[in-house]
Amino acid sequence: MQETFPIVAGRALVMHDAITGSDQPIMVAVGQPYWIEEGRHAAVPLAIHGACGRLPDLEGHDTFQVMMMAIGFLGEALEMMPDGVEVRWPDGRPYFVGESLFGPGSASVQ
Numbered sequence: 001m002q003e004t005f006p007i008v009a010g011r012a013l014v015m016h017d018a019i020t021g022s023d024q025p026i027m028v029a030v031g032q033p034y035w036i037e038e039g040r041h042a043a044v045p046l047a048i049h050g051a052c053g054r055l056p057d058l059e060g061h062d063t064f065q066v067m068m069m070a071i072g073f074l075g076e077a078l079e080m081m082p083d084g085v086e087v088r089w090p091d092g093r094p095y096f097v098g099e100s101l102f103g104p105g106s107a108s109v110q
Contacts (some may be wrong), residue, residue, distance in 0.1 A: 005029075005047075009028070011027070013028060013078075014085045014088045015087060015088075017084060031045035041061070
């Protein structure tokens with residue numbers, strides 16, 4: 001597993017520690033999906049830089065499936081931060097306010 005990879009999709013966020021008041025910039029990153037076995041088995045690299053770092057590649061049936069899995073997995077990982085840690089947009093607003101998939105200012109259902 002390569003430690004670094006070209007980022008195809010990324011999002012800059014901040015982990016805020018409510019106990020210490022400190023902020024840690026993080027980058028959620030999805031790399032280029034690739035075929036393990038052409039047309040039958042694909043994988044995608046992913047990471048949360050600044051938090052847990054490089055994660056194991058997710059594997060699935062095809063490149064579309066692994067991209068969908070990666071986005072879902074990373075979203076769930078951000079929701080499972082330790083007690084006292086919140087994920088925020090870089091401007092300090094809470095991240096999980098119905099806009100995490102589409103970004104700030106999106107017309108999402110709340």
